[in-house]
């Protein structure tokens with residue numbers, strides 16, 4: 049039982065972590081809480097659905113031939129990439145239309161409220177385009193495989209899709225970490241987050257770094273959305289429902305810290321999955337709220353606060 | 358000698374219609390150190406930031422060599438040969454010393470493998486600390502890193518805003534000796550300073566900024582006469598005295 053709770057928590061948590069990374073990166077560069085980030089997750093998931101249909105049609109239609117043990121074929125992987133690129137474009141358009149203009153004069157609160165409005169518009173537009181009925185990438189049924197037998201810690205079962213989600217999330221997080229630590233673009237991002245004026249006089253094109261931050265955040269959000277759709281179902285509220293866990297994770301980890309967002313995401317995921325046997329499945333969503341309240345009371349700067357100011 | 362930086366009738370400030378720098382003019386030749394002095398709030402930092410592209414310029418001209426640069430974006434100025442060391446928070450604290458310098462080299466398309474050893478030779482203290490996060494450096498080391506970072510792209514002009522702030526007299530002497538060395542290699546240095554004595558000791562000229570205007574621009578030795586600067590800093594004091 050306990051192992052199963054941990055495994056479920058990590059799977060949910062990896063989706064939350066990918067979303068929280070984008071949220072925390074936007075915050076650390078632009079200094080505002082982007083409520084529209086959840087909608088990047090939802091749009092990413094649905095855009096992938098559209099591209100999936102396109103790639104299946106391209107392959108001659110019919111059913112998608114699964115790859116090995118997974119429920120999906122190459123078409124979903126292609127749709128994941130295409131959906132992520134399209135979501136990045138969506139984020140750039142939103143920045144150009146809204147945030148870039150407002151940040152020229154507006155304060156953080158103006159940007160935050162604007163992002164709230166953008167979130168509403170994006171969510172309603174999504175519902176208008178795709179309808180409000182749940183959708184699925186694949187109707188293929190998956191058998192959970194025994195990873196740990198039942199007599200050890202209650203046993204552990206997971207579907208190959210869940211393991212795929214966990215594995216790819218790990219690869220992305222490690223890749224992002226290396227990008228931020230080792231590459232010039234990544235270091236420039238950290239430099240701008242630390243001190244934009246100093247970054248400019250060092251020769252860094254801050255506007256371009258900001259654009260790349262939107263692109264990266266949106267890509268990770270789209271992947272998170274596709275993951276959520278893959279291990280669950282697609283609903284237009286998928287992003288909105290993740291918003292609270294995302295904020296809880298980002299604040300828990302220390303806003304602005306990418307490793308913090310990852311750890312925070314996993315902790316919130318674990319709290320959600322532990323809440324099911326402890327207080328009942330209907331209160332699962334309250335777990336993130338509980339974590340958020342607890343962290344604000346005990347350590348408001350978060351676990352890995354980068355700027356202790 | 359050729360003029361490296363020419364500021365003429367510069368007006369600049371943080372909000373439209375509220376000029377802090379009000380018609381300042383100043384020229385610096387290659388290899389020359391000019392000290393920019395003046396009372397608190399005179400607009401010295403604002404002038405330095407305006408030239409570096411961080412504060413809006415309302416009118417007037419700034420020329421880097423032959424090129425008009427007033428209103429150009431800060432990151433392009435940095436790449437075009439204008440180095441600026443801000444007064445505070447002048448290093449990237451979460452990055453190591455080496456990463457600070459490598460980043461500056463990469464964005465300026467300078468080969469770090471060639472340039473960093475030269476800078477480590479100029480600042481041996483940094484060579485020893487290259488793997489340390491810049492946020493954990495001592496005040497003196499941090500100031501050296503800030504200077505080295507600005508020097509990475511081989512700037513023609515180096516502007517420093519109070520590099521002596523927070524340093525012990527011994528460290529000030531050390532830092533200013535480095536500055537003299539840098540200027541001797543042909544870099545034009547604009548040195549904004551409160552530490553008048555130390556600044557005039559290495560500067561060829563001193564310019565006194567009062568209320569956003571350069572009131573006096575004179576050879577350093579003329580300004581080292583006791584009492585002269587006090588009168589220049591507070592031009593109305595005598596009239597007010599009984």
Ligand SMILES: Nc1ncnc2c1ncn2[C@@H]1O[C@H](COP(=O)(O)OP(=O)(O)OP(=O)(O)O)[C@@H](O)[C@H]1O
Pocket residue numbers: 371377395396397398399400401402403404551
């Ligand atoms: N970021 C800012 N926004 C608005 N006004 C500012 C800002 N920074 C400085 N000022 C104002 O500009 C004026 C000149 O400040 P500045 O920092 O240029 O003076 P300074 O000569 O460098 O003084 P000090 O010797 O104390 O460093 C001051 O009246 C100050 O209040």
Ligand SMILES: [Mg+2]
Pocket residue numbers: 401402403444518
């Ligand atoms: Mg100042």
